[in-house]
Amino acid sequence: MKVGLVGYGKMGQAIEKILIAKGHSISKIINIDNIDGIKAINPENTDVVIEFTAPESALHNIKAVLTNKVPVVSGSTGWLDHYSEVVDFCNQQGAGFFYASNYSLGVNIFFKLNEQLAKMMNGQNYESSMIEIHHTQKLDAPSGTAITLAEGLIANNDSKTKWVNKNSNNPEELEIISERVDPAPGTHEITYSSVVDTIKISHEAHSREGFAQGAVLAAEFMAGKKGIYSMDDLLQL
Numbered sequence: 001m002k003v004g005l006v007g008y009g010k011m012g013q014a015i016e017k018i019l020i021a022k023g024h025s026i027s028k029i030i031n032i033d034n035i036d037g038i039k040a041i042n043p044e045n046t047d048v049v050i051e052f053t054a055p056e057s058a059l060h061n062i063k064a065v066l067t068n069k070v071p072v073v074s075g076s077t078g079w080l081d082h083y084s085e086v087v088d089f090c091n092q093q094g095a096g097f098f099y100a101s102n103y104s105l106g107v108n109i110f111f112k113l114n115e116q117l118a119k120m121m122n123g124q125n126y127e128s129s130m131i132e133i134h135h136t137q138k139l140d141a142p143s144g145t146a147i148t149l150a151e152g153l154i155a156n157n158d159s160k161t162k163w164v165n166k167n168s169n170n171p172e173e174l175e176i177i178s179e180r181v182d183p184a185p186g187t188h189e190i191t192y193s194s195v196v197d198t199i200k201i202s203h204e205a206h207s208r209e210g211f212a213q214g215a216v217l218a219a220e221f222m223a224g225k226k227g228i229y230s231m232d233d234l235l236q237l
């Protein structure tokens with residue numbers, strides 16, 4: 001498989017190592033300094049693009065690749081207000097798009113655990129909250145993973161109606177506290193507290209390898225595909 005990398009930072013480089021170890025080839029590496037090269041990515045030279053850049057650049061990069069009808073696997077966070085715009089654009093182009101706020105298998109199991117626990121806590125006398133901890137270079141807060149967890153909790157538990165990225169005394173608001181400390185690759189912890197006890201579930205990434213492995217699996221899945229996909233299509237959880 002010929003893979004284009006859009007974004008060659010911490011994730012782009014971790015993904016490249018796994019692609020090469022699995023026998024894939026890298027067709028193009030696009031970064032800020034050669035961003036115009038994105039227009040030259042096409043189905044003749046590239047089977048799939050993996051995009052991990054930044055909140056303010058993801059939308060433009062994804063659309064640029066979809067325009068040339070090459071499937072895109074994106075992991076960039078902080079741009080999801082525009083997700084439905086990308087879905088519409090991808091479908092208009094007859095192209096393929098895969099998105100996950102977190103590509104690691106462990107976090108995707110954790111997403112399901114969070115939904116189950118939120119259901120079980122309905123009607124119980126516990127107050128829920130969340131902490132996410134990442135490295136100091138991270139540009140967005142809360143993390144994309146924390147937003148997915150919050151959406152999963154709110155959809156399955158009647159006590160919360162929205163999340164906020166600050167301390168809150170409003171019982172309807174799910175508080176997400178963001179901490180930035182090095183080298184933290186990504187930790188997410190959900191707490192349910194009552195007067196008599198506390199329940200916590202947490203996921204702690206030890207490195208970026210799990211995210212990169214999942215992104216490569218998604219790229220292998222997307223080669224030759226059209227339409228919109230997520231981790232639910234890739235993993236049988």
Ligand SMILES: NC(=O)C1=CN([C@@H]2O[C@H](COP(=O)(O)OP(=O)(O)OC[C@H]3O[C@@H](n4cnc5c(N)ncnc54)[C@H](OP(=O)(O)O)[C@@H]3O)[C@@H](O)[C@H]2O)C=CC1
Nearest residue numbers: 007008009010011031032053057075076077101102103211
């Ligand atoms: N879904 C998931 O599983 C995961 C998602 N992420 C997300 O992925 C994104 C990237 O993370 P990470 O690799 O750690 O970040 P880095 O800052 O290490 O890398 C980002 C790279 O993208 C480049 N870049 C920035 N803007 C553009 C642009 N306009 N066009 C092309 N390249 C650009 C940067 O270039 P330069 O170095 O010149 O600034 C840099 O090389 C973040 O949004 C992060 O939240 C991270 C881990 C896992």
Ligand SMILES: O=C(O)C1=N[C@H](C(=O)O)C[C@H](O)C1
Nearest residue numbers: 077102138143144145185186
């Ligand atoms: O920026 C990161 O590093 C990470 N970003 C993703 C997020 O925002 O959830 C995934 C992971 O937590 C690492």
